[in-house]
Amino acid sequence: MGSGHSHGHTGHSEPTAEQIAARRKANRILAAVLIPLTLLTLAAMAALWPSGSREGLTLANPYAAAPGVSFDTGRIQRVVTEGCSQATAQNPQQGSQGGAQDGGGSQCTFAFTEPDKGGNPVKVVINPDIAKSHGVRVGDNIRYLNLSNAQGASAAQGSPAYIFVDFVRTMPIILLAVLYALVVVAVARWRGLRALIGLVGAYFVLVSFMLPGLVEGKPPLLLALVGSTVIMIGVLYFAHGFSARTSTALLGTIFGLGITALLAAWATDAANLAGVGNHDAATLTNISGSISISGIILCGLIISGLGVLNDVTITQSSAVWELYELAPATSARKLFTSAMRIGRDHIASTVYTIAFAYAGAALPVLIIVMLYDRPLGEALTSAELSEEVIRTLVGSIGLVLAIPVTTLIAVLVVKATGIRTGGQAAVTPDDVEDTGALAAAAAVAGETRI
Numbered sequence: 001m002g003s004g005h006s007h008g009h010t011g012h013s014e015p016t017a018e019q020i021a022a023r024r025k026a027n028r029i030l031a032a033v034l035i036p037l038t039l040l041t042l043a044a045m046a047a048l049w050p051s052g053s054r055e056g057l058t059l060a061n062p063y064a065a066a067p068g069v070s071f072d073t074g075r076i077q078r079v080v081t082e083g084c085s086q087a088t089a090q091n092p093q094q095g096s097q098g099g100a101q102d103g104g105g106s107q108c109t110f111a112f113t114e115p116d117k118g119g120n121p122v123k124v125v126i127n128p129d130i131a132k133s134h135g136v137r138v139g140d141n142i143r144y145l146n147l148s149n150a151q152g153a154s155a156a157q158g159s160p161a162y163i164f165v166d167f168v169r170t171m172p173i174i175l176l177a178v179l180y181a182l183v184v185v186a187v188a189r190w191r192g193l194r195a196l197i198g199l200v201g202a203y204f205v206l207v208s209f210m211l212p213g214l215v216e217g218k219p220p221l222l223l224a225l226v227g228s229t230v231i232m233i234g235v236l237y238f239a240h241g242f243s244a245r246t247s248t249a250l251l252g253t254i255f256g257l258g259i260t261a262l263l264a265a266w267a268t269d270a271a272n273l274a275g276v277g278n279h280d281a282a283t284l285t286n287i288s289g290s291i292s293i294s295g296i297i298l299c300g301l302i303i304s305g306l307g308v309l310n311d312v313t314i315t316q317s318s319a320v321w322e323l324y325e326l327a328p329a330t331s332a333r334k335l336f337t338s339a340m341r342i343g344r345d346h347i348a349s350t351v352y353t354i355a356f357a358y359a360g361a362a363l364p365v366l367i368i369v370m371l372y373d374r375p376l377g378e379a380l381t382s383a384e385l386s387e388e389v390i391r392t393l394v395g396s397i398g399l400v401l402a403i404p405v406t407t408l409i410a411v412l413v414v415k416a417t418g419i420r421t422g423g424q425a426a427v428t429p430d431d432v433e434d435t436g437a438l439a440a441a442a443a444v445a446g447e448t449r450i
Helices: 002-010 017-048 086-090 130-134 170-215 219-242 242-270 278-286 293-303 306-326 330-362 362-372 376-380 387-416 436-449
Strands: 070-084 106-115 122-125 142-147 162-166
Touching: 017 170, 017 242, 017 387, 070 436, 086 362, 106 130, 106 142, 106 387, 122 142, 130 293, 170 219, 170 293, 219 242, 219 293, 219 306, 219 387, 242 306, 278 293, 306 330, 306 387, 330 362, 330 376
Parallel strands: 122 162
Antiparallel strands: 070 106, 070 142, 106 122, 142 162
């Protein structure tokens, strides 16, 4: 009998009937909060759902403007450097519009490429920026512009008929995606598979709801909040199952999401984040007056922190439950203190994760700013870097505040379930100061009952 108590406390056997009843009580408490919140979120999603009308908002393919122009793919057989016209060397597409090849003005890189659709190798001119920075090699798969059948091509004698557009990256990306899926499933098993399926669902919400809503001029703050909440509800429950732990993590995530959204809304306006100098922002502004670049930036600030926020809240919630099941007699204050020691370690490591992730993404911009030899303060507040700086700060604040809130909610829920232990405990967990000793104390208490 004593042995049964011991294993129950250390979490190695099936939960007792008392524990099951307590967990059901916790689920009922959380459901009273989460069900109305979920229904409200779904109602807001239905009200904000985009109409799907994109009349006048599509962007034409810039390479398909001329009749007879096509995209082809092929594998490079040979790479040579030859003389070419100055216009072709500076801009192959401009050179294709006319002008004879002078044979000595400049040097261009050409790739003799075997078309995937068959036929003789064609001479593809490589863009100078690609030739200088990365280059092309024999065996590379490339996508190129075929101008040989375009109207007026015969009039431009000596101009390139085949122009490099991009590398074909389909196979490497597929291989990495398959490897990623295999690793996740091999390590996390069924839960990993569910997480991958949940990720697909999250992208569906992003592509079918949030992006079209931004294009149609829906309120960006509401779009981001509603879409992000729906994503979190879906991925958390699908990956981790319906439990008090998951529900607690969801409440903490929603709190962190709300803080992030409020800070992002204020920062976007106060710092005048308008995408100035961004080519993509200018393109979107020109095609429609309903698209708000500031709104897109605001939405991006909120979405960017979802993954890390979800990570810390589910980890913190699980930590509280594990600590409590190791020593159910622990007071709420001691349980919160012990769990926050774990949370502080998580905060320290996650702050670095966010900062370095954004720094890595903005590395080319950082190099350009460094070469301008501008003061650090001026560089960090420039149009090029301010968005990344604010993204890092806003996401980090929401994440840090979500950890104590999630911990507090988890402690309140586990203590409200009313689980009580039987037997005589040789060690009182309230006398233990750190988390590792708390677990050891629970194990010692169990051994004294055997």
